[in-house]
Amino acid sequence: MNTTLLKHLTQTGETDIPSPCFILEEARLRRNLELIDAVQQAAGVTIILALKGFSMYSAFPLVREYLSGATASSLNEIKLVNDYMGVQAHTYIPAYQDASFDEVVSRSSHLTFNSWTQWERFKDRTVGKPVSCGIRVNPQYSEVATDMYNPCVPGSRLGATRNQLPDLLPEGLEGIHFHTLCENDSFTLERTLDALESRFGGLLHQAKWVNFGGGHLMTREGYDTNHLIGILTAFREKYKVDVILEPGSAIAWQTGILISTVLDVFNSQGIDVAILDTSFAAHMPDTLEMPYKPRILNSYHEPVAGKPTYRLGGMTCLAGDFMGDYSFDKPLDVGDKIVFDDMIHYTMVKTSTFNGVNLPSIGVWKENKSFQLVKTFGYESFKDRL
Known part of the structure; x- marks a missing residue:
């Protein structure tokens, strides 16, 4: 992930990037295309x-x-x-x-x-x-x-x-x-x-x-x-x-992220749970279909003894809208950003508005290191599907 984008995401105060939001990194897409073009030219x-x-x-x-x-x-x-x-x-x-x-x-x-x-x-x-x-x-x-x-x-x-x-x-x-x-x-x-x-x-x-x-x-x-x-x-x-x-x-491949925000943190029968403003079922269905456990930046992919560990859940009322446990270096709090890595291919194309949840916004991290908001979604996007 671009270090400038990571700094932009984690800066204190207001940011121009909404949550949740798919963010395509333009430079990474170009890098992939250059490699693919080299293959087609050579072959x-x-x-x-x-x-x-x-x-x-x-x-x-x-x-x-x-x-x-x-x-x-x-x-x-x-x-x-x-x-x-x-x-x-x-x-x-x-x-x-x-x-x-x-x-x-x-x-x-x-x-x-x-x-x-x-x-x-x-x-x-x-x-x-x-x-x-x-x-x-x-x-x-x-x-x-x-x-x-x-x-x-x-x-x-x-x-x-x-x-x-x-x-x-x-x-x-x-x-x-x-x-x-x-x-x-x-x-x-x-x-x-x-x-x-x-x-x-x-x-x-x-x-x-x-x-x-x-x-x-x-x-x-x-x-x-x-x-x-x-x-x-x-x-x-x-x-x-x-x-x-x-x-x-x-x-x-590896050209972008899905940024989300922690909405609530609580303990459920001995397990710490964090609910996000995104949804595994509605916004990342591949993670449940394949299934696979998505990577989260600045986290441990598997639980680490002694570190703050959370079961991450989506914001729909589907009981299975959750992912396995992740550990972090410090406790999560409401408002913290959770950044899912490699969430552009086969993710954006499968999103739904199940339960009436808004679709994530779509943006681009430009090659000049600026953010461009491409699209946001609301009630009309939900209504038009029904």
Whole structure:
């Protein structure tokens, strides 16, 4: 985290940063984009933004300095790509709808079908349109441990298995799309490609493009980008295809925080509890879904004997809206700031107004070390969802 921002957050007196608030660090986003761009240039591939992981459109002008496009999984995301990235979308939706399909096609450069039945149903409506169609495949191999995020579990609804596809790609079907990674490394990708090629090698040779989906966490410390570049280059040259990657987490990895404030501190049956002005259930649902315990700046991730220790809870009335215990160097008090680290990717996109809680504000810590408040939310945001 930027030390100037940390000082700004902890300064005494009034601050221009509201609470709760998501804060994107512009310099860190640029650093990630520079690394990602270096990979795509060296490997001769195209890397695009996955809106399902990062949809903060106020940051899209910076993203467009490095990435040529974005992938969307709904008509609303497609419109966001069109309006704020200024390009047609790479689109994949698990099931297209009759009423909106023609608009989806008109707003997309690439269109991936989830199943052979979807392709058969809608293929005639893509004829003569300036869109390149593909199909998502299921290589039946994934190293994702959590079933909720594993698209290759038995009975998965995501992608066609080899027995569901013909030996020849029909006219108009030009691409192969797979997505089986989740914050994985290049060695996992290498093993995944072995499974993909063993099942779909014949179709890969017929394709014009192959979309590797997301989950390539190349901006995480220790990720072997040279190994990734080698894999991508070899695949592209072997099959003579355009290779596309669409990472979600990698774009905004470690680029921002969620700042919150302690509202109450009390003892509950021998356990010290601190209630915050944010919510794990409504504002950080990934922490409960995955689940994982988020990092808090200037705290101990696990309880330390002899140090002030608290069970942190959200402000909704859901009994399970709490996180495990954290220790601090000094006791918490009402008004203290709690700063959750790495809360930009797959967090902002999942927030809700459950229980009528306000959504966190959104801001940017600019490269010139100033804070810009992008958006605040209130009653209208809650009402408009109901």
